[in-house]
Amino acid sequence: MKTALTIAGSDSSGGAGIQADIKTMTVHGVYAMSAITALTAQNTMGVQKVMEVTPEFLSQQLESVFTDIYPDAIKIGMVSSSALIEVIAEKLTFYDAKNIVVDPVMVATSGSKLINDKAIEYLKNKLFAKATLLTPNIPEAEILSGRTIKTSEDMIAAARIMSEEYGTAVLCKGGHALNEANDLFYYNHQYKWFIGERIENSNTHGTGCTLSSAITSYLAQGKDLENAIWLAKNYLSGALRAMLNLGKGSGPLKHTWNLEGGYEE
Numbered sequence: 001m002k003t004a005l006t007i008a009g010s011d012s013s014g015g016a017g018i019q020a021d022i023k024t025m026t027v028h029g030v031y032a033m034s035a036i037t038a039l040t041a042q043n044t045m046g047v048q049k050v051m052e053v054t055p056e057f058l059s060q061q062l063e064s065v066f067t068d069i070y071p072d073a074i075k076i077g078m079v080s081s082s083a084l085i086e087v088i089a090e091k092l093t094f095y096d097a098k099n100i101v102v103d104p105v106m107v108a109t110s111g112s113k114l115i116n117d118k119a120i121e122y123l124k125n126k127l128f129a130k131a132t133l134l135t136p137n138i139p140e141a142e143i144l145s146g147r148t149i150k151t152s153e154d155m156i157a158a159a160r161i162m163s164e165e166y167g168t169a170v171l172c173k174g175g176h177a178l179n180e181a182n183d184l185f186y187y188n189h190q191y192k193w194f195i196g197e198r199i200e201n202s203n204t205h206g207t208g209c210t211l212s213s214a215i216t217s218y219l220a221q222g223k224d225l226e227n228a229i230w231l232a233k234n235y236l237s238g239a240l241r242a243m244l245n246l247g248k249g250s251g252p253l254k255h256t257w258n259l260e261g262g263y264e265e
């Protein structure tokens with residue numbers, strides 16, 4: 001069985017973070033493991049409280065996983081402080097980790113900030129160069145590239161800046177654009193659009209976590225990067241199309257849709 005590790009925050013409502021990642025990896029037939037960076041008290045309306053783990057405890061979780069069940073691929077999500085980022089960077093190097101998808105989580109859809117400013121600099125300087133793929137959404141891409149994104153051309157320019165600066169592939173996600181759901185992939189001075197039909201569903205909590213952990217699952221299974229992105233986007237669209245409606249705010253996706261025999265693309 002192929003294995004994957006998610007290094008991320010826990011979402012008590014189960015729609016994003018570690019919980020979304022484990023569900024996604026599991027329905028893809030991949031054995032999921034976790035190293036938790038923070039506990040969030042969170043629901044579909046917002047993040048009420050965050051409790052970060054200590055760097056020592058994160059370090060121990062990573063050591064416990066890597067020395068026993070080696071992950072074929074790794075997803076990194078919410079990491080809110082520079083000390084935790086340092087630990088992750090050190091362990092990824094020490095254990096020679098491969099197939100690393102970094103989702104630079106900064107702000108939840110509800111508006112809550114999930115990272116501090118110093119940590120953003122550490123992400124850029126210590127973690128991004130180790131990534132196989134970065135998956136910023138539009139607001140994150142604006143912060144990381146220093147460019148305002150209003151048009152498709154802006155998305156291409158921002159992705160180029162990030163890809164060239166960090167020497168890695170970038171998928172700039174278009175879920176925050178108004179009428180489309182097109183994601184822009186940039187690597188090796190070339191770009192490609194991953195076109196998605198926009199689905200009218202206000203329950204989008206955890207779309208980014210779900211996409212990045214689906215990509216990680218496909219990388220663990222040995223798919224090449226572009227194929228992994230196509231397959232993951234198809235899975236994400238099905239999870240939105242299943243129209244689960246839970247909670248009072250922006251609710252979670254139906255992660256199990258692909259086990260129920262419907263919603264074929």
Ligand SMILES: Nc1ncnc2c1ncn2[C@@H]1O[C@H](COP(=O)(O)OP(=O)(O)O)[C@@H](O)[C@H]1O
Nearest residue numbers: 137173174175176181182197198199207208211
């Ligand atoms: N309404 C929607 N219909 C179809 N796809 C969507 C929709 N909203 C987001 N997506 C897709 O979900 C994925 C996550 O994108 P996005 O919502 O921008 O990220 P994040 O959750 O990190 O803010 C992308 O592939 C994006 O195109």
Ligand SMILES: Cc1ncc(COP(=O)(O)OP(=O)(O)O)c(N)n1
Nearest residue numbers: 009016017108109205206207208209
């Ligand atoms: C613990 C935790 N991690 C990440 C997020 C953000 O998840 P994302 O998939 O970007 O979805 P939204 O929250 O933006 O819908 C989170 N909320 N909690």
